[in-house]
Every structure is written in C-alpha cells, then in structure tokens.
Amino acid sequence: MPTEPLSQKEIEDRLRELPGWSLAGDRISRTYRLATHFAATAMVVHVARVQDELNHHSDLTLGYDTVALSVHTHDAGGAVTHRDFDLATRVEAIAAAHGAD
Numbered sequence: 001m002p003t004e005p006l007s008q009k010e011i012e013d014r015l016r017e018l019p020g021w022s023l024a025g026d027r028i029s030r031t032y033r034l035a036t037h038f039a040a041t042a043m044v045v046h047v048a049r050v051q052d053e054l055n056h057h058s059d060l061t062l063g064y065d066t067v068a069l070s071v072h073t074h075d076a077g078g079a080v081t082h083r084d085f086d087l088a089t090r091v092e093a094i095a096a097a098h099g100a101d
Helices: 008-016 037-054 082-098
Strands: 022-024 027-033 059-062 066-071
Touching: 008 022, 027 082, 037 059, 037 066, 037 082, 066 082
Parallel strands: none
Antiparallel strands: 022 027, 027 066, 059 066
16 A cells, blocks of 8 residues: 655644755655764664664765665555654664764
8 A cells, every 4th residue: 555645734844853864856865974984874874774673765875975865655656654754763873872973
C-alpha cells in the first residue's frame, strides 16, 4: 500500500521542526558542512545505515567536506511523505555526532 503524500501545510509545519531542511521542488533537502573529508565520509556511511534500517533511501552526495541529502517517496509518485521526514529526523539526530552543521 503506497504512502500518502503530505499537504503543503503539513510539509511546511514539519520543516519548521528541522532547521536547515527545505523544500526544493518535490523533495526535502539539506546540505551539511563538516570539518574534514573523512568526517563527511563517516557521516555518509552512518546515513546509509539509517536508510537501510528505514528501507527508505535519499539521493546522498558526498563532497570534500559536505554531505547533501535530497529525498522524496517513490511509492507516493515522487511526493513528500512522513517517511521522508522520518529519515530527515534520524539524520538530524546523528549529524551532531559527526560535527556537522
């Protein structure tokens, strides 16, 4: 059974709870800056583990000292759903441990 898309108001309300995250087209996204390439790489590995646990995967990009995520739900026709916010919330919870801002 597909996940239901969130309304624009629901998305805006949820984004207020996630500093740094924004709506970009049909996705929510955020870029984190880290102190070193190694720290960014470690965060990517940690995010990949969380994504596997949730069985929900973002577009995840590793830069020299950045990690960028962009996510929407394919099962909902590419719309933003609660699954995207569950992932974003989990990523926020681990970001500080990697020194991300």
